[in-house]
Amino acid sequence: MKGWTKTALVLGLTASMAGAQQPSAAAPKPQTVQRDAARDSVKLPKARVLTLKNGALVQLVEDHDVPLVSFSARLRGGALGDPQGKEGLAALTAELLQKGAGARDAHQFAEAVDSVGGSLAVYPGRESLDVMGQFMSRDTALMVELLADLLQRPRFDPAELEKTRARMVSELAAEKDGDLRGLIGTYFQAFHFGAHPYGRPLGGCEASLAPLQREDVLAYARAHLGGDRLILSVVGDFDAKQLATRLEKALGGWARAASPAPVAPPTQPLKGRRVLLVDKPDATQTYFWVGNTGISRTDPSLVDVSLTNTALGGRFTSLLNTALRIKSGLTYGAGSAVITTTQPGVFAVSSYTKTESTTQALDLVLEILAGYRQQGMDAATLASTQEYMLGQFPPTLETSLQLATKFSELAFYGLDARDVDDFSTRVSSAEPARVLAALQRVVPASEDLTLVLIGKAADIREAARKYGPVTEMRLSDPFFAPPQAGR
């Protein structure tokens, strides 16, 4: 059943938006409201922390609200470990980790997870492989056993490999028949970052996945799976002391990875304009991203940038959504996002509109970006944005899985509980001058932009040229960026 909704926008990985309307009689007095929401800030619970002999970091938090236990295991490496030309190797390895381990073949492994109502999956990330799971608390011992098998004793069965690889290639092709709001980000990152590892499609592309062999997977596993790469956070209904003993026994003997963890080279904003036009001949609307390189996860300006993003395109009344949806009806959604990694990732605007209004929508986006860079946001908008971020933060740390993920994320970036505990103070005390400086740093200048458009090329080709030199490819091409995009 489809749920049709009022909003569908936001790409937002970090923050958000905008209404540049003047404050009206109904508007709140910012200072009063700010104090109210800041009082309701959330703190990270205290974790029992262990470092295993092999260097694995384990963080445990008891939470007995519901009879569930959740974990987030992060293994440094991820797609950064993909050799050039073998994009998707980490993703293929991630899939195969779930296809049989220890005493269980693929079917027995799936049966073991499903039969108790558990969930367990491996996700390839740009800089880590993430294993996430949730089980009923009565099945905690089984959960540890399955995780330990998956990490240390994967089978990498040749038949499963061949089948999984074929399915992944088909899935990439089939995905292009679906809603492109998700997929366009992959084209953008590939085109924008070119040869930098951040340009690699996380799931690979049809061309790079097809030739991957078992030797490639075994080499990846040898190099990038190991106890020293592991950050494991478990939150839920268990006895921490008992679980610590159990985990030490199950994971403490895991050998180190054969290679040091890969490190992403620095990134920086690109100069000049470039346009990628991806032809979908039957499209009746154009999907687009417009952006440049932004900031890293550990950037001291993260909160100021999040305020910037919230006001620009991270909430319903954002500048972008107000202009493109609320006032003009050009689109169902317009938003912006900050993608943060160890090195600066993308800061981008995203929307879509019917083919005929492509230029109108893009012109509006460029106009908003230029105006925002120049004028920043007024005091009322800043106050509202602060309040919004304060109010929306607590529900992001509501479930055991959210908490486990947060613990692993903080450890991965070398951050600590202050990132959560001081969040409300940092948001409440944001200074307009500092926010403006952050805004002018991350919102791309008009002359320095990467644009990616997916749509009916025959109808929008001329329009695309208006925004910069155009590179073209077809949606059906078995890769996500034209070869000449490498930089």
Place this chain on the structure above:
Amino acid sequence: MLRQKLYITGLFLLAGTSACAQGRAAAAETAVTTPAAKAGARIQERVLKNGLKVIVWPVPANPSVSLYNWFRVGSRNERPGITGLSHFFEHMMFNGAKKYGPGEFDRVMEAHGGRNNAYTSEDVTVYQDWFPRSALETIFDLEADRLANLSIDPKVVESERGVVYSERRSSVDNDNSGLLMEQVQATAFVAHPYQIPVIGWPSDIEGWTQQDLERYFRTYYAPNNATLLVVGAVTPSDVFALAEKYLEPIPAQPAPEPVHTVEPVQQGERRVVVRKLAQAPLVHMAFHGLRGRDAEAPALDLLVRILTEGDSSRLHRRLVEEERVAIRVQGSRGAGFDPSLTWVFVDLPPGGDPARVEALLDEELARVSTTEVTDAELRKAKNIAVADFWRYLETNSGRAQALGTYEVFHGDWKELFRAPERYEAVTREQVRQVAAKVFGRDNRTVGVLVPETASSEAEQMQEAAR
């Protein structure tokens, strides 16, 4: 993660579990001693003088609140000419009232730290607010203003048509799966308004009149046609006081005309073919199923899980792993006011063979109809259903959604807490019986999306071949 993606589907599945009331004392005791049931014991309800029912679940753990307002109106209440109007109206509810003019609802809510959304289904329209507890009174003021005094500005209506058309383009016109699903649903029903797509047909999106909108508001946006759920860092007495202050003065309206059309029994398979530029084919099968409150609903829920949920499920194993004719199989069971569709969705690889997929589905669906599933399969499905139940109860929004589902579709939110025992009571034979009832070939509509190649691409390929 996969199971998280299934939460929405699962919630609708959960909707169907309340009517199978063979209780077990042991299971009931277990439920009472659990933390969530204890929290549930703090739930209070009150019916205001205008008929609005207010249900409050205080959960102090996190300083935020979820407020869900369920209206009993969806595409089921539409007819040709005004299809999609329920959903369009959902959009209009954010576009200005008397005290808070155009844009003010969102602007004021966000300035107080709140966020909102809404969704429309065949049966209901649900408005959702998520906010810090400090904003509680402001939220009531905002909700009361739009319910009492919505303004329907013709200029805003015109702009919002563009927004909804864009939504349709994203989810249907430029999404092959959405397109096929719409065609199958429209073919499966010949009389009942469940044939109408919630987003609406294009010509109707362009054609709603001012009078249509005003009539809709008067008819369906009445306090006596709604149920309000408030879950989170609140106390019931505070919520009731605010509801009485802000919402009770809004007068009740005559009850809407009931929908009494019953879909005639289907007497033979229906087929629909969509030819579309695509890389890969799709096969959808839809069977006339059950109402949310039907006694066999929990058995059908468990059956759909046995067939499609998880990599160990029957259809995934057979079609994706063993025969390799599909790259994904998903299932869904509607659980609305009237008998809804039970679906099997199959994504094929490029060059895949829809006929082979259909043949395998025939075989597997016949198998569950003639032979009982195993004890282990039934146990597994029950465990998944119960674990999902707990996952909903981890968040305020999940609690508000689950509680509302039971209150609206089963008539009593208390049924939510009996869901685990109702799953437990299902037998293998009940699962077989419901399979035989639903998965008949004469009871189904089969949809196939047949890929076509763009002529320009075909030409380029020919040139390359020269």
